[in-house]
Amino acid sequence: MVQTILRLPAVKAESGASRSTIYLRIKQGLWTKPVKLGLRAIGWPSNEVAALLQARIAGFDDQSIRALVVKLEEARSSAFKNI
Template sequence: MATIWRLPSVRAEYGKSRTSIYEDINRGLMTKPVRLGARAVGWPAEEVKKITAARVAGKDDAEIRVLVNKLEDARKEVTA
């Protein structure tokens, strides 16, 4: 079972503000959140950890975008 993190946990792991997280989503540097309810979203914890690990490993923005695309494509495979 996948763990879903709400924004405070994502901020703590990712090290950025809410605004910066959403800017990264728009730039393709962070996965889009998963809708949990009418007014609630979250992110799969493993996705956040993988993106953070890639940053720590020194991956550039282009490499991070490829990772984000792979992670979002994997979501579609699970739900299809």
């Protein structure tokens, strides 16, 4: 499965949220933390952005979205444990 990394401008365009709102949501546990791509570059896996947007569209409450964020971030680290 090919996965893309979305940089901040693409995440802003996809979500309709501003930079400050995205970082506020990260602080509140309502958005996944970014992935480091280099010394000064970050991004978010496209599947995580899609899952978070689908949860918002479906009307999930903040508690459910926080649980989803935890699940998505755990999936990142467990994806390569078997390699």
